[in-house]
Amino acid sequence: LGHFFYRFLCGESGADVYDRVSLFLDSLFREMDNGHHDSTKNILIVSHELFIRLFLMRYFRWTVDQLNSLKVLDNCEICELIKKDGVYTLNEDKRLLTQSL
Template identity: 55%
Template structure:
């Protein structure tokens, strides 16, 4: 593709109140009003990128199936004013979903787990009934293999802008796999801000 743009979802209810996870499944947690505003601002930034490139071609969107990512896509694309005719692909991709932290999450236990994770290492630590960063890396890797095949088959052309709307840790693991970072290099990174665009260009 001409460029790949990674976007973390806008601020979600879980970002401001972790007790949300005690009664709402992670994949159903929605954006806050601020998160919707952030997604719209990201859309305006996305528009500037496309408008500033006369050779920019179609747009292909991959997004996590989680509600906060789906809502981010809708607000971003609407604010960017991208016509449907320009969007040649739009897929929900479960392999770029959030790290699984377990089902309904007790805030106190999660805080304890995160302390243990920092001591053990954020990449290899596996949450009880959930995933490790390494698990997410593995599924992200299989998705990238699918992406490479779609490039080879011409579904994603050299002038395509690929928009990936996902989660903070997942975005970092995509970058880790793409740029062949070491585990130590990954451990030095932190999540991007909500609705922050990370642009990779050829």
């Protein structure tokens, strides 16, 4: 199955967390679309490493292989999305083990 789909005993698989990320993003986009967020303001998301990596996977529509090429984030590491010309990109120094994305 691969480690993305492996569910730990009494825990979640990466696929389970991906589903939670999707629900979170749907809620976030809904709040933004309803005018409950000033588009000139930043949004801070604080979470654990797997959630952040899967957030990036979901947001950028990466494959599992692309997710696996992302470097593992350190504890308390900041992962910044930069908006330029209306498009968000991942801060270059946080990129990947390979530059395939």
